[in-house]
Amino acid sequence: MTPLLHVAHLRMVFDGLVAVDDASFDISAGQIKALIGPNGAGKTTLLNVISGLLTPTSGQVALADKPIHGLPPHRVAALGIARTFQNVELFPAMTVLEHVMVGRHLRSRSGFFAAALRLPGMRREERQIHLDAERYLAQVGLSAHADDLARDLPFGKQRLLEIARALATEPKLLLLDEAASGLSTREKKELVNLIFAIRDIGVTIFLIDHDMDLVMSISDEVVVLDHGEKIAEGTPHAVQNDDRVIAAYLGEEPVHA
């Protein structure tokens, strides 16, 4: 079976600094896969390449056999990859509901001029978008905050909003960059439930996190990056007992938290 995402010999160099070095791995459909590694290992850079924010120096990324490296981010999003950011990237002065509606933009047909002229078909579509957006908010448990401004939400809820906005684009693959960092224990538990729920509706998940308990307990497979290089890949159990992984994490933080 072809993997949902195929990454081959990926290399990303910034002015001489090799951030990702010849990384190759696959993500199968329906999996929860994790990407771990010490700070500065190149994890975010890898996600930036996959989502089209960066064009790789060399190497390939393919989504269901279709090459996507070098495509602009909006095309990658249209093909079915959504993501959240390590530092949430919201639209501060827009409401929570509007965020998710903007996420639906991709799946709506109305163009600029139809909107400028307020064509009748548009209004119907906008009502539909409104309803869809409410559904996504309910899914992450933010319905009560629909009319709040994003900047007024507590941090944990901003993270959930980013996930709702990403889901609204109807992704096949959801990339989560440190979605659990900065969350309380209770919020983390809710996030884990949400991740399982998202997986259960058929969305494949590729997540970065530093909380080893969380990563090891929810992932089907783990990729370990160090200095841009893939040093291990496999089940949580195999990775935790890998010598190179243990060495990479020495002096950083213990693999067993």
Place this chain on the structure above:
Amino acid sequence: MGWISNTLQSLISGIAVGSTYAIVALGFTIIFSSTEVVNFAQGEFVMIGAMISYWLTYDDFGLRWPLYVVVPIAVAVSAVVGLLLGWVLMRPRKDASPISLIIITVGASVLLQGIAGNQWGKDAVPVPPFTAVDPPPLDLGAIFHNGSLFPVSVQSQQLWVMGLMVLLVIGLTLFFNKTMVGKALRAVAVNKHGARLVGINVSRLVMGAFALSAAMGALAGAAIAPISTGNYAMGAMMGLKGFAAAIVGGLGNFTGSIVAGVLLGVLETCGAGFLPPEFAQYKDAFAFIILLLVLFISPNGIFALWRRKKAVRA
């Protein structure tokens, strides 16, 4: 009591002219907030609206089309020019600095002015008003008093300009808040990264924003030219005044642009009324004196000053 009449009269002309400054300022605001580019060709859209209205309504070219056909054509032509400019600006690599893009807009402005000068000559040209009949002189005094205290005559075209500005503001407010594309544009304005990642094609949206601001400018031009006359070079002054209004209102601030535009028109017209006649030619400098004063006192616009005061109180 002649001075009251005169002041009211200046106030009305000032609001009318100021409405066009406000529309141009809104054009600057829309482009700046979605691209960080100050579009120095913004005033040329006003010129295009005015000159095409003149071109298609006057006899010299055998055309005598009614305005309800001509104005939409002028607006559409301007929108296409705006779209092209947006397209050109979106061509360079993503990391092109705003400064180099701004220089492109200056070039576009010079080019458009050159084409217009070639096509329509250097003289001022007449543009017909939207409606031929002016309302009867309004007498505000008669409301309180049985006499004719402060007679003020309002041209119907002045009412058109003010009305159009109000409609445009309502339309834009609905557009940015109620439509998906409007929301997407707001998203692009605050966070391009986030917008791209949810699948928004930023360049296409920015081209649309250029078309929109160009259409608005042309409408303002077609509406003000019957009062001010049209001229191939009018875009430069319109652009500078609209730019002054956009800065005074706090660049990127929607409400600020509108208020500052109208205020600028009023101050300029009333100021000219009080100046001795030999200084009348300095009327155009007014906008820039105000601009300089505001930049000295509050570099982020008059509303920033007000917000700071409020923050201190709170």
